[in-house]
Amino acid sequence: VLPVYAYTASKQLLFEHYEPSGGPYQLWVVHCLGWRQGLALGVVLGSLPQANDIDRCMRTLHLDFRMPNDFMPVTTRNMPSTLNATGAPAFDYRQPVTFTVQDASDAALDCAISFTDIKDTGWFLVGFQVADVPQMVPKGSPLDKEAELRGAMIKCPVGAHCLMLPESISLEQCSFVPGEDRRAVSIFITIDGNAAVRKVTPKKTLVRCDYALTPEQAMQILNSTDKSSPLMRSLVLLSKTTEMWRQRRLGND
Numbered sequence: 072v073l074p075v076y077a078y079t080a081s082k083q084l085l086f087e088h089y090e091p092s093g094g095p096y097q098l099w100v101v102h103c104l105g106w107r108q109g110l111a112l113g114v115v116l117g118s119l120p121q122a123n124d125i126d127r128c129m130r131t132l133h134l135d136f137r138m139p140n141d142f143m144p145v146t147t148r149n150m151p152s153t154l155n156a157t158g159a160p161a162f163d164y165r166q167p168v169t170f171t172v173q174d175a176s177d178a179a180l181d182c183a184i185s186f187t188d189i190k191d192t193g194w195f196l197v198g199f200q201v202a203d204v205p206q207m208v209p210k211g212s213p214l215d216k217e218a219e220l221r222g223a224m225i226k227c228p229v230g231a232h233c234l235m236l237p238e239s240i241s242l243e244q245c246s247f248v249p250g251e252d253r254r255a256v257s258i259f260i261t262i263d264g265n266a267a268v269r270k271v272t273p274k275k276t277l278v279r280c281d282y283a284l285t286p287e288q289a290m291q292i293l294n295s296t297d298k299s300s301p302l303m304r305s306l307v308l309l310s311k312t313t314e315m316w317r318q319r320r321l322g323n324d
Contacts, residue, residue: 142237146213150237154207154244156254161203164257165279168301169200171247172284177226179234180247183255183280186305186312193264195308200255200278202245207254208236247280254278266315 101113119130169185185198208214218235225233234241247253255278261270282302284292293306 143213143217146217147237149213150239152239154240156203156206157209161254161275161277162257164198164200164255164274164276165252167198168282168305169198169247169278169280170282170284170302170305171280172286172289175285178242178246179224179232180280180283181245183247183278184305184309186309189261194269195262195312197260197262197309197312198257199260200247200257200276202247203254203256203275204236204245206275207245208240214240247278247283249280249283252277252279262312266312 099118100116101111102116103111103113105112119127121127164185167185167187169183171180171183173180173182181202183200185196185200187196187198188194189196208218214236221233221235224235224241236245245253247255255276257274257276257278259272259274260268261272262268289306292303293310295303297303298307
């Protein structure tokens with residue numbers, strides 16, 4: 072017999088006894104009030120059964136590592152339906168073919184890539200774009216404060232990810248959705264014909280992603296016989312460049 076405190080449906084505190092009938096494999100969700108003689112005193116908020124499937128395991132991990140699911144009311148109540156960019160106008164980089172390569176489970180398309188020729192030089196420009204969230208989320212706003220508390224976006228292998236910002240921002244307004252203009256911070260790497268880095272330049276840009284690819288789709292394009300499309304050329308050049316970079320860094324291993 073285990074004495075516990077619990078909340079009733081009307082939010083009243085109730086003292087009762089718990090008769091363990093389901094065996095020891097149960098996880099209690101408890102709000103700890105303090106310690107008495109080495110024992111914890113708390114309010115039972117609920118319980119989880121034995122984690123014998125993926126969904127239950129993920130619920131247990133979320134609780135164990137304090138991964139927040141819902142956003143605070145002050146954040147959602149004051150959140151505008153559409154975010155407006157602030158700061159200086161961005162460099163227009165919507166013309167080059169731009170794409171993302173991420174797993175199908177990654178709904179937040181947070182990194183876009185471009186690979187273009189530098190005319191009459193034999194050199195190339197590799198562009199890595201990430202969403203310019205600070206231009207969209209005002210510093211010190213409820214959105215900014217909650218993102219700071221969360222600290223990072225946690226990508227779970229199954230189920231919903233633990234996002235820093237609400238879905239309408241993380242998965243839409245600050246995600247490289249194909250065909251939509253997005254503010255970005257771009258790192259442009261100038262390389263020569265042997266993939267040697269000649270210059271690295273950061274810029275605030277305006278980007279329009281053309282394709283959202285999974286790794287499997289990217290491999291299908293690389294292995295196809297159609298070599299004429301701009302996307303195919305970008306993927307082939309990017310693949311060869313990364314192979315040369317890897318070989319220089321790690322050798323032939």
